[in-house]
Amino acid sequence: MRSVIIATENLGKFREIKTLLADEFDVFHSLRDFEEKVPVDEDSMLYIENAMKKARKVGDRFGMYAIADDSGLEVEALGGRPGVRSSRYGRSDDERIERLLSELEGVPWEKREAVFRAYLAFYLPEKQRCYVFYGELKGIIGFERKGVGGFGFDPVFYVPEWNRYLAEMTLEEKNVLSHRGRAIRAFKDFHNVRFFRNPTVHRL
Template identity: 50%
Template structure:
């Protein structure tokens, strides 16, 4: 069995919203309301304290033994002060990548795929998945 979970972790907020990223704030809120709420929580926080990361963890469970193996992928950035870009979803418009001088929502699909925290987690799990396939 293979499963994953992902979230946005903001250092200043002790890792919030984390795995609750999709449920951050009030029930029924859309992506924009969630990132606006996050921006509000960071309103007076200086840019040097706005570090964040998208993190994804993939779990592989062997049902015959119950053994669980984990692989992780992350991409580090900062929470911007205002949304920029329209190419993406979730927190992409406020997740700023200093090395690109853009938010995730301003990147091309190709750039986003290269950076993907989920992609990094899956790529880290591939050697173990290959081993499982050879054994079966």
């Protein structure tokens, strides 16, 4: 049985990753499945370092393959904020969205460009090795919420190529183009490549 821990308590993120990796593992765990909490201080200003730290700590503690991602929304008009601190931009998704829209008040459509970035770390405790994969999605921050799906900033993230907001898409549609979906597809492609000694970033 191939088991893996997805190092998150965010059920939306867990569901997305599990759906994309359904053919790669037999059993999926989230951090909610364990009584013991494994605190990880994501104090780096680099996504890649936070993802690796989280995957390593969880994988070593439970002795299982571990997958962790660190992702964020970077808005050009805000100088790249909220960026790596996206999850700490507010106490809830609603609060984070309200703050974002408030800070962008008066900014015209053509200057509301943004990008979602995701770094996915896969850790093998028996080899003490960590592999990192990258994905991104460019779009525009809308003026109001649209759709009822997804989580996080999805209701205000407009994807021009699809003429829809992420929250208006099904999970399957979102996984095709999302930053996290692209990082996970890069990870799946990596399965046919030999392991490297040092952490390596793979892009899709």
